[in-house]
Amino acid sequence: MVQLAEKMRQKLLLGSSSQASANDDELGSKQEMQDWLLSVGIVSPVTKESAGALYHQQLSRQLADFVKLPLEKAGGMIALIDVYCLFNRxxxxxxxSPEDLLQACALWEKFDVQVMLRKFDSGVMVIQNKAHSDDEVFARITSLAQKPDALQMGISPSDAALTLGIAPALAKEHMLTAESKGLLCRDVSPDGFRFYINLFKEIDPSDIYS
Known part of the structure; x- marks a missing residue:
């Protein structure tokens, strides 16, 4: 896809340099394409040609600015693969390339930006706001899991996603992390995952057989 897009870009550039010999219809088509590209996203994207040795640094800063709105709409966390699609669009x-994206994200540690790259234990990678608090997320999930219906039926990643305002796949990652911290218990069935508040930690082993 990267190579195909580069070929399209070069054709547009070549076409713009030979406008004198082109007819009005051809010029109109090229202009429509350029206008469309401008309307769907970044007007002046950082490129290797324009930035040279500073490409990844400049790309990193542009990416940090770009993800602010998607993060706001996605509840403060968005999957890296989704960011890749949105940014390229x-x-x-x-x-x-995916490698360029990872390098750009890795450079955030050196810059004063409000976003960061995170990798869950499962391997899922996300971009999140630095202000994001796992403790706050866990508190909302455990509160949901302690509602009367949830105590009997448990909660699904979709239930948590509605509460947190994030994608079900990311809600599941939070719930698995909460489970690893002893806050939730998990039941796996053909219908999928159900999570329950962990009551086992409140049981005193010495009282089991008394």
């Missing part, structure tokens, strides 16, 4: 034909 916004860049038009100036697509970047």
């Amino acid at each position: 916004a860049r038009g034909t100036e697509l970047i």
